[in-house]
Amino acid sequence: MSISRRDLVGASGLALLGAAAVSGRVQAQSIPEAPTTTANTMQPPLYPTSGPDYQPVVTLNGWTLPWRQNGDWKEFHLVAEPVEREIAPGMTARLWGYNGQSPGPTIEAVEGDKVRIFVTNRLPEHTTIHWHGQILPCGMDGVGGLTQPHIKPGKTFVYEFQLMKSGTFMYHPHADEMVQMAMGMMGFFVVHPRDPRQHRVDRDFVFLLSAYDIEPGAYVPKVAEMLNFNMWTWNSRVFPGIDPLVVAKGDRVRVRVGNLTMTNHPIHMHGYDFEVTCTDGGWVRPEARWPEVTIDIPVGAMRAYEFDAIHPGDWAIHCHKSHHTMNAMGHGIRNFIGVDKKQFAGRMKRLVPDYMPMGSAGMADMGEMEMPLPDNTLPMMTGFAQFGAVEMGGMFSVVKVREGIGSKDYRDPGWYQHPPGTVAWEWKGPQPAVTRAPTPARTDRSGTPPARVVKPSSHDSHK
Template sequence: MSIHYRLTALASLLAAALLAGCAGAATPATPSTATPSPSRLSAPVLSPGMAHMMAALPDADVPPATVTEGNQPLPFRMEDGVKVFEITAQPVIWTFTEGVQQVAWSYNGMVPGPLIHVTEGDRVRFVVKNDLPEDTTIHWHGIEVPNAMDGVPDVTQPPIAPGETFVYEFEAKPAGTYWYHSHVDPDIQIGAGLHGAFIIDPATPEADPPDIDKVLVLNEWRFANGQTYGAMPMGGMDPNYFTINGKAFPDTETIHARVGDRVRLRFIAVGQFIHPMHLHGVPFQIVATDGHPVPEGAQLTKDTVSVAPGERYDVEFIATEPGTWMLHCHISHHTTNDGEEPGGLMMMVDVQP
């Protein structure tokens, strides 16, 4: 049993005993061991924020996700020269790592939401349906959009009510690494899973594109006794699970490369904590920040980059040495699963000769 768990359990017992004594109870309280079913999570076992969000769902029935990986490409159809995408905000039961399934709010049933990948200058349209029990919107973080498309409730648009649909349309610009997320109760809704990556390729294709290009969405969560806490309303508790593209190690993806490959990593921090991401074995160059290229003469060579909430860093390195190399957050707590190592924000880069 971890120290964290023992201290938490002890605090719960002491608090329960104190309350019982104040009420004149004759016997000490016993902590509940009930575990909610993944297919039926009711409001009483959720955190205050999530309980509020789930209250409008009949019997709080939440389906399990039908996909196992987030950040999958979002398909589109063409209509009169416009790329049309469909996005549905909906609750699901998401598997974060083996044996850890929790309620999440998702776009198209995955966490993080689907990867939007377009070209600079594309005309894009997003038909957004709200299948949540409360209002929502989508904000296109860092992308230059008309004011009416900015996704700020009661400022640039009315919020999207449950069961309603809203259409966003704009020209995708400028090229770079961006993300999209809810702007209604963002401390809760982003933390519950309403976020995704948005990549805009340059109108003129890169003359020398990388051999491998990976989007890595960084987030943190608090799960306790069947409860899913949002990003900030954690009741003074630290997050206890940390994810890359919706998965905690050892269920994070392994990047496969060969010696000589140039690898681009696009870090996107969607939560409320800074994550200093460190790569073993080889330094990298910071080639873009917040979607904007860094001139070659100004690029820093580092082995760790701190990605703050909302920030994006594109880094590149040449795989020079064969072997399995670790990529991880250098805040040690962030590489744990509920206090147990290894876990969390950790993945491997497998370099073959």
């Protein structure tokens, strides 16, 4: 799939930039141009125009890196650099990534391909790239100091290897990992089967899990944070900024999820059960696949699952750790449920006229309020749909299954129009009688229940 400069700009609106200084045996004039983008929405997939056929992946809020054919080699160019990423409308983070984005563009190729990947470093410190899960020569594994020299700022290194197996892999630095991965340096590497009939699906989605601690008003993540993150992201986006997964009814769908956060994530999808079909170790044999509605993604791992899209609707997909579907959390928030704050609120309003007491009956009211926020942050719970506030954030999106969607159409179809009589409704008839549970027996201070007094029955009184 060779893409010219004109084709690339015309097809996907990506800008092109040249390479930096070069280190090693490859000369500057032989380096492919490095496409870059700052778009925050999902870009159309790149369909193959030559070579083996495959169904390309769709990167959630992301894109696929174009390549050029040079003899037997497919050549790619990654540029490690500072980037700005819109986490959701209203908040931007200053991260590190590749080719203008964090995460970087998805690399796609085919089993058996020989790939040559140029990596230019425009960071203020050295870096490397590790090809997570790939089988390759040791000297191409990308561990700084162990298997290669570090890539110094302004230098370009070359990685060359043949793709030994199909599957889903990742790329990320193996140099100053605490900083570089915490700043957003990561990406997907998808290798399709050589036989296009093998593991074929109609739609194939990929996204990476990452987490950041960015204080309100700040732009740069805390790189030394290990536990208290406040932005749980899919491809460095949070709800409501995460694109929906648009699916045609009847499609066979694959969802590939990689986890480069510091905790596991149980990804749950509503409306369906599915089969786990792939890990970053390889494909799961058909007889070994297992059914789930929630699949736990361990740290540093990938899981892929598949389902047949037979149930139309707007089906939620999210991490099932409840704090991971929230934004800008304050970890010192106290619990005021059940607290009567009327007198306190009256006194506070004398000092702060705009003071609003909240939390006495839960936090749901925050989902509908549009309060002024500090600069560059997001509401803790947000988002609206056709029935009101969604009260979500973070790792949450929607799988939108519809009839009549074209095979290459990934546009948002809007909210699902439910058939009459299929939406839960308010009951306005007679209320059912309330059955109260029996009061438990009292105990004395020793913990022994008092002796039960049995009244004689009418039968006993006739004896």
